[in-house]
Amino acid sequence: MSNRITQLFGIKYPIIQAGMIWASGWKLASAVSNAGGLGLIGAGSMYPEVLREHIQKCKEATSKPFGVNVPMLYPDIDKLMEIIVELEVPIVFTSAGNPATWTSFLKEKGIKVVHVVSSVKFALKAQQAGVDAVVAEGFEAGGHNGRDETTTLALIPAVREQIQIPLIAAGGIATGRSMLATMVLGADGVQVGTRFVASDEASSHIRFKERVVAAKEGDTQLTLKELAPVRMLKNEFFEQVQEAYRRCATPDELRELLGRARAKRGMFEGDLEEGELEIGQVSAVIHDIKPAAQIVEEMMEEYQSAIQTLIQK
Incomplete structure (x- = not known):
């Protein structure tokens, strides 16, 4: 499958594993990347030297592209960014802050930058800041969320209408059918969090x-x-x-x-x-814990099957 997201990141499938605190270590990120998606290390729960260790181990575990998610409220964010640049991480997802703060710095180092937003207003700000893509995350998502309570179903077409850069949908996506739904609404790819928490490789308890x-x-x-x-x-x-x-x-x-x-x-x-x-x-429709590679494979199989079902109707 080839589209703007797979081409941007150099991956096989437009599935991004969310960089979740306490769940997204190097084991999960490398497993998703090896399966054809884009794995993200969640730096929000890591001290700088812990992040360094996870990046190094991820590089040893996969030759495929992977990235780091950095919440911009992190107190030592400058140290995290220094490590990311030093270790030549190719992709950074930023969240919870002003995208203009670090986007130019990262892009000057040849790093692709994606920013997570919860509204059209902030999607436009991210595009203006020069990011390569945005993640539009709906009210259904876990963890820290937008204040406006805009659902994914409403948010994705609203953002698509206003921006020109690639759009990644997030919030309530755990299956191939939900992936297809957001793609029809205008997304170029999906970011999946909760489904990957219930994976063998997630570092959560x-x-x-x-x-x-x-x-x-x-x-x-x-x-x-x-x-x-x-x-x-x-x-x-x-x-x-x-x-x-x-x-x-x-x-x-x-x-x-x-x-x-x-x-x-x-x-x-x-x-x-x-x-x-x-x-x-x-989480209400997730009923098992399984390997991350199986999650990616099953999502893509269901995605293709759902397309065929629609064609036959």
């Missing part, structure tokens, strides 16, 4: 993976908008947040409740009650 597989419709909710909107599974910590809202807690009180390393505690260490369990709505 097995208890978290099993909780994702067990999730049902309505088990996730977007909350903590006063700090940074985040979609998570409902658990004891989530109920503590809801109780804080009922007593009209201030942003500072919510910040104190969140504390430090709450996401690590849940997703990496496997504390299913007191940890923050970030995951997307599409």
Whole structure:
């Protein structure tokens, strides 16, 4: 399959594995890249030297293109960028910040840059900043999300109408059928997060993976908008947040409740009650944990099958 995304990244399939904190280490990124997609190392949960180690190991595990996702709110982002340039990472996805801050610097080093957005407004800003592509992420997505609650179904055609650069759809995509749907709406490729959390190679804790597989419709909710909107599974910590809202807690009180390393505690260490369990709505249709390569293969097979089904109707 060849289109603007496969040509941009030099990959076989227009499937990008999201750079998720505590799930997207070198094992997952290299497995997805070896399977024909684009694997991303999630730098948001890594100290600079840890990122260095993951990039080096990823290079040893695959000869295919891979990238790094860098949340721009990271306190030592300059150190991360120095390592990325030093180790000649070919692709960087930036998120949670102004794309103009690092895009020119990275492109001058020959690095392809993609920025994650949740609205038409920010997609246009990213295009103006000179990025090579944008990821438009809908309200369904897990982890940190947009404040406007625009769904993928509404967001993708709205962004497509306004930008000229390649568009990657994200949020609620875990199957070949959903991939096809977003491509019909105007996307050139898809970014998949939640489905890859439930993979053998994801670095997240097995208890978290099993909780994702067990999730049902309505088990996730977007909350903590006063700090940074985040979609998570409902658990004891989530109920503590809801109780804080009922007593009209201030942003500072919510910040104190969140504390430090709450996401690590849940997703990496496997504390299913007191940890923050970030995951997307599409977890409700994920029923097993399997190798990343099988996920890519099955998505592409279903994508092609769905096209044939539509042709025959």
